[in-house]
Amino acid sequence: MTEPTENRRVYMDHQATTPVDPRVLDAMLPYFTEKFGNAASRSHAWGWEAEKAVDDARQRLAAAIGAKPREIVFTSGSTESDNLAILGVARMYRERGRHLVTCATEHKAVLDPMKSLERDGFEVTVLGVDRRGRLDLDELRAALRDDTILVSVMHANNEIGTIHPIAEIGRICKEKGVLFHTDATQTLGKEPIDVEEMGVDLLSANAHKVYGPKGVGLLYRRRRRPRVRLEPLQYGGGHEFGLRSGTLDVPGIVGFAAAVDLALAERETERARIAALRDRLQERLTSALTHVHVNGDPEARLACNLNVSFEFVEGESLLMGLEGIAVSSGSACTSASLEPSYVLHALGVGDALAHSSIRFSLGRWNTEEEVDYVAERTIEAVQRLRELSPLYEMAMEGIDLESIQWDAH
Numbered sequence: 001m002t003e004p005t006e007n008r009r010v011y012m013d014h015q016a017t018t019p020v021d022p023r024v025l026d027a028m029l030p031y032f033t034e035k036f037g038n039a040a041s042r043s044h045a046w047g048w049e050a051e052k053a054v055d056d057a058r059q060r061l062a063a064a065i066g067a068k069p070r071e072i073v074f075t076s077g078s079t080e081s082d083n084l085a086i087l088g089v090a091r092m093y094r095e096r097g098r099h100l101v102t103c104a105t106e107h108k109a110v111l112d113p114m115k116s117l118e119r120d121g122f123e124v125t126v127l128g129v130d131r132r133g134r135l136d137l138d139e140l141r142a143a144l145r146d147d148t149i150l151v152s153v154m155h156a157n158n159e160i161g162t163i164h165p166i167a168e169i170g171r172i173c174k175e176k177g178v179l180f181h182t183d184a185t186q187t188l189g190k191e192p193i194d195v196e197e198m199g200v201d202l203l204s205a206n207a208h209k210v211y212g213p214k215g216v217g218l219l220y221r222r223r224r225r226p227r228v229r230l231e232p233l234q235y236g237g238g239h240e241f242g243l244r245s246g247t248l249d250v251p252g253i254v255g256f257a258a259a260v261d262l263a264l265a266e267r268e269t270e271r272a273r274i275a276a277l278r279d280r281l282q283e284r285l286t287s288a289l290t291h292v293h294v295n296g297d298p299e300a301r302l303a304c305n306l307n308v309s310f311e312f313v314e315g316e317s318l319l320m321g322l323e324g325i326a327v328s329s330g331s332a333c334t335s336a337s338l339e340p341s342y343v344l345h346a347l348g349v350g351d352a353l354a355h356s357s358i359r360f361s362l363g364r365w366n367t368e369e370e371v372d373y374v375a376e377r378t379i380e381a382v383q384r385l386r387e388l389s390p391l392y393e394m395a396m397e398g399i400d401l402e403s404i405q406w407d408a409h
C-alpha cells in the first residue's frame, strides 16, 4: 500500500465549482478599483465606463449562445436565473394556464420553485428518466396540455452528466406552443449552445462553473417569436430591462464574459483532453476493481463527469479514505438532506448503490498524473473498506445477498 503523499491535494469536483482562471481575474481587477463606477450612473464618465464594460460583456455572452444582447439578464447565479424563469413565467401567464412540466433529475433550483408553485395552486408534472438518466420524448409530448405554460429540462445533469436532447425537446415545445426553459449551467463553454437551433426560450447559466467568479449568472430571455414576458422577483431601480433590479456586479460580469470567451476558444480541444482523462480514470477503476457501476449515460455524457458506485462500500467512508482529494458523494451525509442522491434514485439506483456513489469531475488543470494518483488512492481505499465488509465477503463466497432473510430485529 502506498502512503498518500503528505499534504497532497487534488481537486476533482469541478461540477460543484471551479477556480477563477488567472486570466479572468486579470480582466476583473480594474473594475474593483479605478473603474469602480455604477453601470446605472448616466451622468459621468465613471458610470459610462462601467456601462460600456457591461454592454460589451452582454454582447459577448449573447453571441456565445446565439442570442441578442438585449435578451441577456444578469443575475446572481443559476439559482436566481432558474427561479426568475420559472416563477416569472408562472406569475405572468397564470391566466393562460397553471400547468408546468419538468424532470425528476433537475437541480433543486428548478424543483423547489416548482414545488412552491404547487403550493400556490399550480400543477406540475415531473417526468421520470430511464437507467441512463434519459427522458422519454413521447412521454414528454403526452404530458403537454392546453394549459401547459412551461417546460423546464436541464441541458446536462450536474451529478451524472447525462446530456438531454435539447433541440428535440425545443421542437416538441414549439409544436405545442409551450415555452421552454433549460438550465445550461453545466454546459455553457463546454458543449455547443445555440438558443435558435435548440428552440430555447429561457436559459440559465453562471460564471463559477466555467472558471469565472461566484455570485454572477445570466438568464437568457427570448424577445422575439415568441416574446417571453416575465414577472420580476424583485423590484427597485428597474435595472436589466425591469426584470432584475439591483446595482450590477460589474467586475463579476466582466469576469463572466472573459471566462466564457476563454472556454469557447478552447472548447473542442479541452473537451477531448478532459474526456481522455475521464476515460483513463474510468478504465483504471473498472479494471482494478469488481462490482463497480458507472452511473449515467455512457454516450450522451459530459466529458468531465464520472459517477461511479462501488458496491459494498459506503460513500462517506470512502470520502474519508480519500483525504486531500476533492470529490462528491451521492451518500446522505454530505448533503443537507438525509436522503441519498435523488438523482440516482430517479435512475432506479437502489439505496445501497446510491450511498456508495462518488462523483469525480475533471477540469482545466487536472493532469494525467493526477488521474493516476486519484485512481490508485481510490482503488486502495475501496479494497481496504471491502476487506472490512461482511457483505463483500459473502458475495465473494458466492452467496446471493438478495436471497438472505435478514433478522427482523
Ligand SMILES: *Cc1c(COP(=O)(O)O)cnc(C)c1O
Pocket (backbone or CB within 6 Å): 015, 016, 076, 077, 078, 079, 080, 107, 109, 154, 156, 157, 158, 183, 185, 186, 206, 209, 215, 216, 217
Ligand atoms: C451549480 C448549479 C446550479 C446553481 O448555480 P448557482 O450559480 O451556484 O446558484 C443550478 N443548476 C445547475 C445544473 C448547477 O450545476
